[in-house]
Structure formats: structure tokens, C-alpha cells
């Protein structure tokens with residue numbers, strides 16, 4: 001049984017609860033394995049003290065980070081199938097004695113069936129997933145305000161670029177797109193026009209000319225940077241063709257100071273940011289026992305540090321919409337993705353916390369199933385398909401994004417869009433859209 005501490009205020013670029021929790025899981029993992037015997041004998045229970053509603057009522061930043069541990073526990077259930085896993089969130093209103101009694105009741109329950117349970121003085125809660133209208137449903141897309149300025153992290157590559165392009169086509173909105181990749185006017189001479197194998201051959205020739213016998217890693221890094229710059233150039237050309245005012249800011253969202261300086265210069269000309277789409281994120285898959293401390297930073301810095309920095313760099317009172325790109329790995333866990341799942345679950349918790357702070361805004365946690373695009377390479381796509389998990393066609397994903405983002409109903413919402421390891425829609429159906437909320441149980 002693990003009880004993650006909920007620390008007080010933490011620096012924006014530090015993730016102490018997530019790091020400590022991973023270490024604790026790794027420490028007890030050998031014991032959990034030892035009790036297996038091929039049967040479901042071990043139990044892994046994460047206990048938090050958020051709100052007794054698994055964070056759905058809206059909790060503060062340090063509690064959001066603690067809430068992310070629920071997703072690590074879900075992942076442990078996939079990686080060690082002989083384990084029974086559960087998260088219990090006891091409301092602070094329960095005394096320690098009451099919370100302990102509730103935990104014992106959960107631990108000794110015959111079925112251990114409900115994966116996530118919230119305990120309050122008024123009863124138990126669980127997460128409800130209700131199928132809602134898919135992208136073709138009747139949700140009404142509303143026009144954006146005339147002065148709308150959308151800050152879109154990760155909007156020039158991957159699925160962020162697809163959604164940004166769809167948004168620009170639909171609304172012609174003004175946008176500030178943020179990414180680390182440099183915005184170069186054209187390929188370097190040595191790479192001009194070359195793709196695939198030809199690009200790699202050109203890179204080798206270029207590096208040899210510069211005096212070294214290149215290592216494979218060097219060649220790949222050089223080619224990837226050329227390909228990334230091409231992706232950004234193409235994405236920005238598409239955006240600028242649709243919308244008269246779209247700018248690209250080269251910045252790492254995890255670097256709060258640089259981001260703030262660049263944003264201050266842009267908003268001094270364009271006016272305040274009125275909406276944020278936070279799609280910046282990276283993958284670093286490893287099984288739990290192989291996770292290193294550096295993996296937590298690598299994944300949390302852009303996703304969580306980046307969100308904090310984006311929020312710190314704008315006038316929050318002007319925000320009417322926020323969309324946070326999260327993942328089905330958060331709500332269901334996914335083999336090899338404990339840290340990634342945690343970071344995305346922290347985003348889910350943030351959505352509800354931020355909506356409390358900004359009651360007039362619409363705040364969305366978008367838990368995407370795998371797209372056939374972005375970080376889902378052909379190799380990863382094959383792995384999903386082999387597990388019977390459908391890939392979200394880009395046009396369906398973009399339509400869902402527009403439907404959800406352009407609905408102007410305020411409040412916090414968590415949607416699961418696409419397929420996940422639990423085959424949400426019953427028969428596999430990639431267009432499935434499900435809304436997550438909290439409900440009371442006996």
C-alpha cells in the first residue's frame with residue numbers, strides 16, 4: 001500500500017510526488033512479483049487525499065500531481081497482470097481514523113472491483129464513463145470572440161498541427177504557435193530536396209565533409225532536425241494560408257523565462273491571449289522497473305511544467321478556453337507508459353482545478369486514444385492494432401477537437417476520444433467519444 005505525500009507549494013519545474021511515487025513502486029515491485037504464483041494475489045493500492053472525488057471537484061496544483069499517481073497504478077495493473085490495483089482518494093473532511101476504516105473496507109472487499117474509489121463523509125464515489133455524441137453529433141460550434149488570440153503549444157507538429165490547421169480553416173483565428181524546432185526559411189543546401197534514404201546519404205556526406213566519421217546517432221539527429229523544420233514550415237504555411245495573423249514562437253515551454261519574454265513581446269503587439277491549447281508533449285516509454293528519475297523530468301517538464309509556464313505567462317483573467325492534450329493512457333493506464341500516464345492524469349486533474357479558478361472559462365482535458373499521426377509511428381500503430389485498439393483517423397480527431405473546443409459552455413470537462421485498452425465503445429470504434437465524471441456508488 002502506497003500513500004503519496006501531498007506536498008505544499010512546489011517550484012514550477014519540480015515534480016517531487018511523481019518521482020517519489022515511482023521510486024516507491026519500484027521498491028515494492030519485487031515483493032509484489034514474489035506473491036504472484038500466477039494468480040491475482042498481490043494488491044497495489046494508491047491512496048490520496050484530494051477531495052474524495054478523485055480530483056473531479058477541482059484541487060490545487062500539488063494535489064493534481066498526487067492525483068497523477070492513480071494512472072501509474074492503473075499501468076502497474078497492465079504490466080503485472082497478477083496484481084489487483086486500486087486507487088482510493090479519501091476526502092480531507094474524513095478524519096484519519098475514518099479514512100483508515102474506509103481503506104480497510106476497500107482492501108477487504110471481496111471483489112476489489114472498482115478500480116478508483118473516492119471516499120467522503122457522505123459515501124463512496126467512482127468515475128463514470130458515459131458515451132456521448134461523436135464528432136458528427138449535434139454539439140454547436142460557436143464563433144470565437146472577435147479579439148480571440150489562441151496560444152497553441154505543439155501546434156506546428158504532430159496532432160497539434162492537424163488540430164491547429166482545422167481550427168484555422170474553421171475560424172481564421174489569430175494564433176501564437178509554440179515549439180522548440182527552429183523556423184528556418186528553407187532546407188540547408190546539403191539536404192535540399194532529399195527525403196528518406198537520400199536525406200540520410202546526404203547527411204553522411206555532409207558530416208564527413210565537416211571532418212568526422214559520423215555515428216548513426218549523429219546522422220539520425222541531423223536528419224530528424226531537418227524533417228522537424230520541414231514539418232514546422234509546412235504547418236505554418238498551412239496556418240498562414242487560412243488565417244491572416246498566425247505567428248510561430250521558437251521556445252521550450254519548459255523554460256518559463258524565455259517563454260514569458262517571447263510571449264510578452266507578442267502580446268504587446270497583438271493583445272492578450274484569450275485561449276490556450278496545450279499539446280506539447282514527449283514520449284519516453286519504459287516498463288515501471290526500468291523508469292529512471294530523468295524520465296519523470298523529461299515527460300513532466302513539457303506537459304506539466306509547460307502548462308504552469310503558459311499559465312504564468314498570460315493574463316489568466318482573459319482566458320475563455322483551455323484545452324489540454326491528454327491521453328487514454330491516463331484514464332486506463334498503458335503498458336510501458338507509467339510516467340507518461342501519470343503526467344497526462346495530472347493534466348486531467350488540472351483541468352478541474354483550473355475551472356475552479358476560472359469559472360467563466362471552458363476547460364477541456366482531451367484524453368486522446370492513439371491517432372494515426374504524430375508520435376504514433378508506424379511501429380507503435382502496429383502494436384496498437386495488434387492489441388485490437390483502433391487508431392483515430394485524423395479527420396475524426398480534428399472534428400472532435402473543433403466540436404469540443406468551439407462549444408462555449410463554461411466548466412471543466414474530461415473527454416476520452418478514440419479507442420483505448422478497454423475498448424470503450426464495446427465493438428472497436430475509433431470515433432467513440434466518452435465523457436468522464438464522478439458519481440456516487442453504494
Ligand SMILES: NC(=O)c1ccc[n+]([C@@H]2O[C@H](COP(=O)([O-])OP(=O)(O)OC[C@H]3O[C@@H](n4cnc5c(N)ncnc54)[C@H](OP(=O)(O)O)[C@@H]3O)[C@@H](O)[C@H]2O)c1
Pocket residue numbers: 153154155156157158159160178179180181228251252253254278279280281282301302306325326327328367368369370371372373374375376
Ligand atoms: N498522437 C497520438 O495518438 C496522441 C494520443 C494521445 C495523446 N497525445 C498527446 O498529444 C500531444 C501531441 O502529440 P503528437 O502525437 O502530436 O506528438 P509529436 O508529433 O511528437 O508532437 C509533439 C509536439 O509537442 C511539441 N513539444 C514537445 N516538447 C516541447 C517543449 N518542451 N516545448 C514546446 N513544444 C514542445 C513538439 O514541437 P517541437 O518538437 O518543435 O518542440 C510537437 O509540436 C502530446 O501532448 C501527446 O501526449 C497524442
